[in-house]
Amino acid sequence: MKISGIRIEHFSTNLDPPFRAAWDPEPRRSFSATLVLVETDEGLAGVGAGDAMVGFSESGFERHFVGEDPLRIARHVRVIETLDFHAGRYWPLEAALWDLFGKVANLPVAKLFGGVAERIPAYASCGELKGPEERAESAVRLKEEGFRAMKIRIDPRCAQEGIAAVAAAREAVGDGMEIMVDLNQAWRMAGDSTPSVDPLTVVGIARRLRELDVFWLEEPLPLTDTRGLAKLSRKSGLRLAGGEMARTTEDLLACLEADALDVYQPDVVLSLGMLRARTFAETVLRKNRLFTPHTWTDGVGLLANLHVTCGVGGGPYLEFPYDPPGWTPERRDFMLEEPVRVDPEGYLNVPDAPGLGVRLGEEYRRVLGL
Structure with missing residues (x-):
């Protein structure tokens, strides 16, 4: 199995009334989420989210992962750490890899x-x-x-x-x-x-x-x-x-x-x-x-x-x-x-499903091609 692609999609929902977070001087009138999809040549895929993954695709960082075995997670973590030093916090990618690993093993990641x-x-x-x-x-x-x-x-x-x-x-x-x-x-x-x-x-x-x-x-x-x-x-x-x-x-x-x-x-x-x-x-x-x-x-x-x-x-x-x-x-x-x-x-x-147990809504599955 090889990683065939990494997709990053940004979504947002309006907040009305706004959410007034104690740590944010500005009321939050919208909430954004970035989904990361790790695709493989065998049809399995893993989903992660968290950080906005700013600059990942623009910098062409997919090249460090595409073609690699997705289960070599320790290797991928070391690569992400080099990217973290130069760019952003790309840990949602690791979460997607663990989601995929769990699906391959047919086990929840907690196990x-x-x-x-x-x-x-x-x-x-x-x-x-x-x-x-x-x-x-x-x-x-x-x-x-x-x-x-x-x-x-x-x-x-x-x-x-x-x-x-x-x-x-x-x-x-x-x-x-x-x-x-x-x-x-x-x-x-x-x-x-x-x-x-x-x-x-x-x-x-x-x-x-x-x-x-x-x-x-x-x-x-x-x-x-x-x-x-x-x-x-x-x-x-x-x-x-x-x-x-x-x-x-x-x-x-x-x-x-x-x-x-x-x-x-x-x-x-x-x-x-x-x-x-x-x-x-x-x-x-x-x-x-x-x-x-x-x-x-x-x-x-x-x-x-x-x-x-x-x-x-x-x-x-x-x-x-x-x-x-x-x-x-x-x-x-x-x-x-x-x-x-x-x-x-x-x-x-802990969800019983393999991986992280993420169940995306129909609209978001459609966008990601799942």
């Missing part, structure tokens, strides 16, 4: 990655900044829907309002849910030059969140500030989480060596890729730390992260982007036949 678990509890990852009353109401709804945990965004420059929202949510659900908090301080949207809040201010925020029994504090400082993160961990008594957009495994190993994080979150379609994330996850778990990836792309990216996490036995929760009405499975997974959903017990289940 190829170790098969430790077949499902994992999800945490509802809220994306918008909301006031105390509204966030408390949403926490109650999420608990009723079966979620065992939720994540709340705080703008550290308006910390009092954010802490009040966390306090209201905690009062509303009691100890029946875990609550995580995200400060979104590790990276910025293009053009957003807002500086990070200083470490001393974050220490004050963290101490108040500890009183509210927060399960982890995410991206409290830039990832490069490993000494600051380690110091914050000691002073706050909270688990610290981060690494969702780390460029290389070495970036995260530096955090591990400095004992800067307790929860490691590389998104396998944006950061490291599936193979490297699996290797890193094994190291993290051996060090008695948590591995639970970021999943804020689309349904295909969510599935890729689900397979890796269940394959290695990560957790204890997996991120499920969900903050209705602004962010829903229907909006996130518009390219799928059915959105990825959490079951009534609050779990994300």
Whole structure:
């Protein structure tokens, strides 16, 4: 079997009303998804998604893969890493290769990655900044829907309002849910030059969140500030989480060596890729730390992260982007036949189908020629 072609197709859906992501200064009035199709000379194909794959086709990077055995994934990962250095994050291509590998083996990718678990509890990852009353109401709804945990965004420059929202949510659900908090301080949207809040201010925020029994504090400082993160961990008594957009495994190993994080979150379609994330996850778990990836792309990216996490036995929760009405499975997974959903017990289940279990909608299958 040989790779006969790589197709990249861009799709978009309108968002009305807009989604006001806490980390984006601009309201999102549309949502884009890029599908990557790896075709073979034997008719099998794999599908991936996540990053926008900007410049891949324009640069003729297909030439590094066409004609090669698609199952030589370690070889392909090394090539993608050279492209990542010069151009963009092309990890959706690796996801498509694993989808294809699973179809050849007639197994879900999670089993190829170790098969430790077949499902994992999800945490509802809220994306918008909301006031105390509204966030408390949403926490109650999420608990009723079966979620065992939720994540709340705080703008550290308006910390009092954010802490009040966390306090209201905690009062509303009691100890029946875990609550995580995200400060979104590790990276910025293009053009957003807002500086990070200083470490001393974050220490004050963290101490108040500890009183509210927060399960982890995410991206409290830039990832490069490993000494600051380690110091914050000691002073706050909270688990610290981060690494969702780390460029290389070495970036995260530096955090591990400095004992800067307790929860490691590389998104396998944006950061490291599936193979490297699996290797890193094994190291993290051996060090008695948590591995639970970021999943804020689309349904295909969510599935890729689900397979890796269940394959290695990560957790204890997996991120499920969900903050209705602004962010829903229907909006996130518009390219799928059915959105990825959490079951009534609050779990994300690994699909039984071979590969990643991606089921594209008819319109998108037609465009891709499937």
